[in-house]
Each structure stands twice: as structure tokens, then as C-alpha cells.
Amino acid sequence: MMVAVIIENPIRGSYIERPNRFTVAVHVDGERRLAHLRDPGRLRELLIPGNDIILRKAPPGNRKTEFDVIALRRGDEWVLVNSGFHSDLAAIVMESSAVDEFQGFRIEKREYSFGRSRIDFLLASEDERMLVEVKGCTLVRRDLALFPDAPTERGRRHIEELEHALSEEYRSSVLFLVFGKGARFFSPNHEMDPEFSSALRRAHEAGVNVIAHSMATDLNGNVLVYPLRRISVLWPDESP
Template identity: 40%
Template sequence: MYNIGMKIFINDTEAIFLKRPNRFIIHANIDGIEVICHCPNTGRMGELLLPGVKIILEKSHNPGRKTAYSVVAVYKGSLIVPIASVRANRVAAEIIIPSLFDNPIIRSEVTYGESRFDFLVEEEDGKTFIEVKSCTLFDGDRAIFPDAPTTRGLKHINGLDFATTKGYKAMVIFVVFNPHATTFSPNYITDPKFAQSLEFVSSRVKIIPFKVGVEEDGNVVVPNESRILPVVYK
């Protein structure tokens, strides 16, 4: 793996996870003091946020914010899993998309039809709408998405498929935050509608599960080979 010099979080301090009373708040223990932190991911993350696990906190520089820290990553054994899902878009824009396209013009937050997609990539031979998803659920060496039912994700899948009927290309990038993953699967158990829809559109919408690693200082590392995982459907 190689370090590309990109950070997706700042490790200001580390703490112990205590509890998560709602989707937006996490209680953490910093050197014996209980601190309320912001949670930037509304997914369940039940396999990650276990009492006693070590977490990484990033300090907010907004003096008007109620919480001083955001939880930006969780240790899963020796694996560091970022949970600020929106930051997967940076990985896609700066690492993944440039590796998939030649000299692309990249526009972000583009609306088409009833959907707003993360990116529109323009090339001489056409335009590609791209939606990015952060994958943080793993079963052994298999990456799985989603970890909770996602009506928003389903809408994006259907919107991308619709775009292909109008002459556009379409792609879903799953940023897999596990450099040891070897396969990717949609989660038929937790969200069968999303999983079945992803499988249904896969002949028209490109599915790109791209694996990366993250170091404790927030640096992103990329495997030298086999970065794009094979998709295993049910």
C-alpha cells in the first residue's frame, strides 16, 4: 500500500466509546471524563460502536457548536474505520474518480430528474452521474452495504438507472474502508429492497467497490493492486 498524502480526519485525541443515546450523539470517556460528542454518521454501526472500543475524535473549531468533538473513526481490532460518511466523497473525488477516467471534468452536487447526485463526470465520449457510498460494515473479508435500511440510497440507485435511459452513463462508488476486504455484497438481510435493486441495475449502472485503508493520523493509504472488489450477489 502507498500513502497518497491525503488526510480525511485530524486525530486530536482518542477516547473510549460509552453509549449512543441517539443517531447524532455519542458519549465518550476521555481520560476518565465523560464527554458528549457529535456523531457524523446516522447509520446503525452496531458492529462498530460497542461499549469499550477505542474511538478517534476531531476537535471542532466552531465556537458556537454545542459539542466540542466529532467522532471521526472507530477501531475495529487493528483496523481503523472512518465513520464521517460525507468524507468518502473526498476519497472518491481525489483518488477513485481520477483513477477511473482520463482527464475528467468533475462537477459536484448535480441535480437530475428527482435526484441530486454526488458527482457528474464529463468526458469527450459522454457524461457519467456518480453516487458515492461509504462502506464500513464487514463480515470477515467481505464488505457489505448498507448497515441499515436506506430509502435515500434506493432513490439514488433508481435515479441513476433512470439517467441511463436518457443517454447518460451511471456509476455507484462504494468507498470500502478496509484494505483487507476481498469481495463486496449488498446487504440482502438488512435492506433487501436496496440489494435487489442494486443487482437489478448492475447491467446498466457500473458498481465500483474500491478499497482503501486509513492510518491513525487520518492519512489514506491505497493498495498497490486489486483495489476494485468483485461484487457477489445473492
């Protein structure tokens, strides 16, 4: 049985522009509306005027945006661009049998404070603890997924915290959720952020697990987002 995150009552629209980092203007039913974009990346391959967009009505409250952005179209597929669902998707991956590194561990706590950061998950087994940081990756070129699509000092700090945790008797993993059905490989985007790329490689060489897992986003009445497969990690000086 497929396990998926289900997002109900989607609304179709089209993308107009991005007035600021977390707000986009969209056409819905022929009118210009504002929607909250919960993804700090540049998303240049997705935020194209006229591109199809999936929205959800925002919950009641005092906010300027009427909708939340859920997904954008890329070719013949939808791409999730809402980090609010990453935690539940990561939990599905970790609780499945798809990734050997998570076998024997259970989720102990979400949003675990460690050092100067809040790490997405603390896992526990009978005699070990593991920190897991989750990153969403939307940039896919042919079969290669790249992260990040914009420089990320915060992301680099998380990786450094995971490496430091090894010295305090934690195991550590970073899980990249790759939103693209065609992705077969993952690589840090050294051209975009060499500091993040170098930090990730150092952490990997120190013992941090670097795991990438592709995800699919389907629209069939509701939006379904579900894991596909683990994909190989390549480093910038390697090729498929």
C-alpha cells in the same frame, strides 16, 4: 507516491453510548463528552462500550457536541466513520488509474442535481457524461463487505436515479468505499435491505457500473485514509 486524505490533530478517546442517531457519548481525558457522528448506519460491530475512538475538535460554532467522530477500532485496524471525507476519497479513486470505468473522465461538478436527488459527482469526457454516487461501507465480515447495515430508502432512491439517467444519455456508476483492509469481496446486504439489494441488481443489469474499492485508515500522528484495491462484487446468490 501514496495519495491520502490527511486528518490532522486527532484526539483519542473511548466510546460510551449513542444517545441518538448522530450523537455519541465518549470518554476523553477521563471526562464524559459528546461528539457528532456523521454516519447514519447502525455500526453495531463498532459502537461497543469501551471501544477506542478517534475524534477531532469541532470547529467553533453554536453546537452541542464538542468533537467530531473520525474513526473507531475494529480488531487491529481503524475504520473511518465520517462521511464528510467520502467525496475527497472518491475523487482520489476516480482520478487514479485503478478503475477502468473512470478512465478518460474528469470531475465536472460535485453535488449535481438530477431528478429528485443530489448525486455526488458529475464526470465528463470529450463526448460523454457520467453520474457517480458514492456510498461508504463499514460492515465487513471476514473478507466480505456488506452494504447497507441499516435499511436505506434514500440509498435506494439514488440507485433508481442512476438507472433512470441511462435513458437520458448519461453513463452511471455507484462507487462503494469499503473501509476494511481485509475485504476482498463486496455484496449488497439483501438480508438487511432487500429493496436496496434488488434495486442495485436491476440497475447493474440495466448498465449502471457497480464498483467497490477497499480503503485503509491508519493513525500515525495524523489520520491517513487512502485507497487500497478494487474488490470483486458478488450478488446475494453467488459465493466467492
